[in-house]
Amino acid sequence: MGTAREPALNEIKLAMKSTNDLFNTEVFGKRNFDALDLIYTSDARILPPGSPIISGRPAIKRFWSELVSSARSAVLTSIDVMPAGDGVVEIGRATLTLEGESAPQMEVKYVVYWRQEDGRWKWHVDIWNQDS
Amino acid sequence: MGTAREPALNEIKLAMKSTNDLFNTEVFGKRNFDALDLIYTSDARILPPGSPIISGRPAIKRFWSELVSSARSAVLTSIDVMPAGDGVVEIGRATLTLEGESAPQMEVKYVVYWRQEDGRWKWHVDIWNQDS
Numbered sequence: 001m002g003t004a005r006e007p008a009l010n011e012i013k014l015a016m017k018s019t020n021d022l023f024n025t026e027v028f029g030k031r032n033f034d035a036l037d038l039i040y041t042s043d044a045r046i047l048p049p050g051s052p053i054i055s056g057r058p059a060i061k062r063f064w065s066e067l068v069s070s071a072r073s074a075v076l077t078s079i080d081v082m083p084a085g086d087g088v089v090e091i092g093r094a095t096l097t098l099e100g101e102s103a104p105q106m107e108v109k110y111v112v113y114w115r116q117e118d119g120r121w122k123w124h125v126d127i128w129n130q131d132s
Numbered sequence: 133m134g135t136a137r138e139p140a141l142n143e144i145k146l147a148m149k150s151t152n153d154l155f156n157t158e159v160f161g162k163r164n165f166d167a168l169d170l171i172y173t174s175d176a177r178i179l180p181p182g183s184p185i186i187s188g189r190p191a192i193k194r195f196w197s198e199l200v201s202s203a204r205s206a207v208l209t210s211i212d213v214m215p216a217g218d219g220v221v222e223i224g225r226a227t228l229t230l231e232g233e234s235a236p237q238m239e240v241k242y243v244v245y246w247r248q249e250d251g252r253w254k255w256h257v258d259i260w261n262q263d264s
Contacts, residue, residue, distance in 0.1 A: 045223065047241050047243065049181065049262060050262070050263070050264055051263065053241060079185070082245070082257075083217065084216035084217045084218075084221065084245070085215065085219070086216075086217070087217070089216070089245045089257060091179070091185070091257060109179050109184075109185060109259075110179075111179065111243050113221045113243070113245075125214075125221060125223060125243055127241075127242075127243045127260075127261065128259075128261070129179065129180070129181035129182075129259065129260070129261040130181060131184050132182055
């Protein structure tokens, strides 16, 4: 049961890792916000703490461009990847390192609903909160 | 396209509404925590703000029994319901009314990944945060 699908799932996990890594290296590392076109679907929604729901990639790009100015890196780690029809539900954890001499870190956990768009695996629904 | 699936989706939405309503009427209204057996899958996980991930229904029941003592109602409203293979991804909003003379309200948004268990639609992954 399920073993025939394992290679496909492993490929999806690799594709997901490449998207997640882009978020750290391009968006946080280089402040290249056009990389968000490769990360979020065009009609994606994010549900940030302390903010109403934000819909659509242009609004999502504005959100991150404002937030990233105070952060240095965002390292994402998958905890669980659940195939869900044409999509995937992922539970994960992110460590955000903020700017500043003491480089404080923020621990975040998240749920992302992934969908394919233009042959890439992207974030379609993205919600997170802090452990403390 | 898709019209053949509409009746099935409407049935699922009704089943989801009955689960969501149980959360308000039984868990919050009557402090009947055994109703959580009908709401969460046995291996569900919740990701509450200000807490690490909580796994499994027994731990989830402990979490809600501690929190509900200070709350009176939790009215859930679906914003979007996305079929996802054997499951459903839901975006929603909850209004929590807390105990106290002034009955303060808390606005919460959430994402739930639903799965079927024992013929019922239940919450398998549940994460939320506050708008402000």
